[in-house]
Amino acid sequence: MSAQSDEETPHVEGTVTRSTGSWYEVQVGDRVIPSRVRGKFRLTRQDVTNPVAVGDRVTLRINDEDETGFITDIHARTNKLSRRAAGHRPGEEHVMVANVDRVWIMQSVKRPRFNPAFIDRLLVAAAVNDLPAGLIINKMDLMGPGEQPGVMDLHLRYDDLGYPVLPTSAAGGAGLERVREALTNQTSVITGPSGTGKSSLLNAIEPGLDVETGEVSDSTRKGTHTTTHAELHALSFGGYVVDTPGIREFGLRDVHPKDLAHFFPDLAPYVNACKFPDCTHDHEPGCAIKDAVDRGHVHPARYESYLHILQSLQNAEERRRPE
Ligand SMILES: Nc1nc2c(ncn2[C@@H]2O[C@H](COP(=O)(O)OP(=O)(O)O)[C@@H](O)[C@H]2O)c(=O)[nH]1
Ligand SMILES: [Mg+2]
Ligand SMILES: [Zn+2]
Structure with a gap:
């Protein structure tokens, strides 16, 4: 033809x-x-x-x-990471990256501060987009001896849910071999707040990449946030990696509040056991999810994140509803 x-x-x-x-x-x-x-x-x-x-x-x-x-x-495409286009064609879909094998959500131990609510929000966004996710916890070198238990808790909270957790120090070199293994022959997206060390990590695992790093001053930050064109970096050990600013809102606003719990692998198993079929797992009596939290089967911080995102989805829905 x-x-x-x-x-x-x-x-x-x-x-x-x-x-x-x-x-x-x-x-x-x-x-x-x-x-x-x-x-x-x-x-x-x-x-x-x-x-x-x-x-x-x-x-x-x-x-x-x-x-x-x-x-x-x-x-x-096997999947895609897209967002609603802004500017002159608002509402249209803009595909940032296609055929993603895993999205890695990056956080630092501190500077900027560790933020589990941010992680949970991105994990939901990844699930909504059908993307496997994992966590990279960078700047492990900044962790004091007393802070060790907190990181263990993190492993239990996320690793047990099927999200691999990789502790790293892009500066000190710790954990880099495990990152290389995880990225080999994959198309990976690394996302997370500015300053957590995404670019430093890429340079550490693949020195030839030469990605720009450093403190971003407030005056230049505006400019960098407009960078919406993702780029695939080819890795010498096979695979590609994309360093992209936050995917925080990707797909999240399309989620109906009553479906939200399905995107939390630790909450989803309980949704059908609630007394009311339309339970929002917020205030209703006979809620199986609240019961699971009380009995220690669900981490309270995860449930808190759920309530937080639920609230933001309900607020958004109210704004959309005509008077
Ligand atoms: N102490 C420490 N600092 C790091 C580490 N990784 C990156 N940094 C520093 O954190 C700052 C931001 O790094 P950058 O890679 O530009 O972050 P990005 O905005 O996420 O790409 C830079 O000053 C880096 O030198 C790390 O593992 N430990
Ligand atoms: Mg960067
Ligand atoms: Zn419920």
């Missing part, structure tokens, strides 16, 4: 690592091919701002004269 010109040069497969709007960088083996896309993809997907996203596997035809490519096919 392909056009005559398609048959003159062989088609190859690659991964989109960068997008600048009209041009895409496609990794094919060790080569990076600047490529364009067939107009038809733009025309047929009007609900999406970017028909080809970073992380997409594509088929392309390489023009050997100028070493550029022409994307002729976009393969089906």
Whole structure:
């Protein structure tokens, strides 16, 4: 079915690592091919701002004269990390990264302070987007001897829920081998608050990456937050990693308050045992989730995060409701 010109040069497969709007960088083996896309993809997907996203596997035809490519096919995605587009096309979907194997939520022991509520919010966002998640706890070198039990508690809280926890020190080198193992041959997204050491960690596991790090002053912070174009960094030991600012709101606002507990693997098993089928697990009598918290089966901090997110979803819903 392909056009005559398609048959003159062989088609190859690659991964989109960068997008600048009209041009895409496609990794094919060790080569990076600047490529364009067939107009038809733009025309047929009007609900999406970017028909080809970073992380997409594509088929392309390489023009050997100028070493550029022409994307002729976009393969089906296993999943995607998207957000609502802002600006001139509000509400449309903007795919940040496609085919993500795991999202790693990064926190530091301190500076900036450790924030479990932030973790829980991102874990829900990851679950809503069908993305496996894990935690990286960086700056372990800043942890005092008395703070050790808190980190153990963290392992129990998250590792037991199926979220791998990797303690690291990008500065001191601790835990880096386990990070390399976890990222090998995967497409990984590292996200988390600014200053936790995401870029430092990438440089530590792959010195050639040369990602910019450092304290971000308040005056320059505004500028960095507008960076919405994710980039896949190829890893020498196989796989890709994306360093991206917060995915905090991704998909969360599409969750109906009554469905929220399903995205907490520790709460979900109890939802059908509540007295009321429409239980919000907040104030109702006979709530199986509250009972599980009281009996020590659910960590109180997790339940607190649930209530917190529930409240924000209910507030958002009220704002949307017409008078
Ligand atoms: N003590 C300590 N400082 C770190 C560590 N990792 C990063 N930092 C420092 O934290 C600051 C922010 O790091 P950066 O990688 O730019 O954070 P990002 O905003 O998450 O990318 C820099 O001053 C780093 O030197 C660590 O493991 N231990
Ligand atoms: Mg950074
Ligand atoms: Zn309940």
